[in-house]
Amino acid sequence: MIGVDFARADPAEVSRLVYGLVIPRPIAWISSISRDGTGNIAPHSFFNAVSCHPPIVMFASTHRAEDSGRPSKDTLNNVLATQEFVVNLVSRDLVDAMMATARDLPAQDDEFEVAGLRKEACLRVGAPRIAQSRAALECRLIKAERMGDATVVYGDVVYAHLDPSIMRDGAIAPDLVDPVARLGGSLYATLGEVFSRRRE
């Protein structure tokens, strides 16, 4: 085995290992709104479910260097200001649109307009969801805490939108969801073989 002592490793190498080994990562395509009503969208692959009852999800917003002038990202600023966000699903057909929302744009640019995505009003939160996305989770902020070089955001899922096109026989069908996952570097993946195992 190749051993890596994280206390001595070069920071860029540590990043490569974290991004390369914690795979595949689901992608939360987060839509939010600023206090003045500007729509924002950004993909976050440091994302997962935390609890089912109540349903809680988390994502981590990595901070830029303190001297960058904009250390925290628009998504985090909006979530802290409005206490709300929406997790939209990224399917294979939406990857190019997702990439258009991963650019470091000024806070006043509406990323729905930049990426050619339509806003659809949510029912329980003020932030819009992405109309083209086939599933969306409306979330209310529970808490945000600084951890390492990121702020971890926990949200209560208060409402879900599901396009019937991702359902088969009354259940969510993974192949119809066609989710995109993030790997290391610029690599992405779709679902490979889907198989079933029952616990004894």
Ligand SMILES: Cc1cc2nc3c(=O)[nH]c(=O)nc-3n(C[C@H](O)[C@H](O)[C@H](O)COP(=O)(O)O)c2cc1C
């Ligand atoms: C697939 C993908 C996943 C990403 N995951 C994260 C993440 O988990 N956390 C993060 O802070 N940035 C992540 N980024 C980078 C942000 O999307 C990027 O910094 C974006 O410009 C932030 O936008 P905002 O300032 O509008 O929030 C990711 C980018 C891509 C393309």
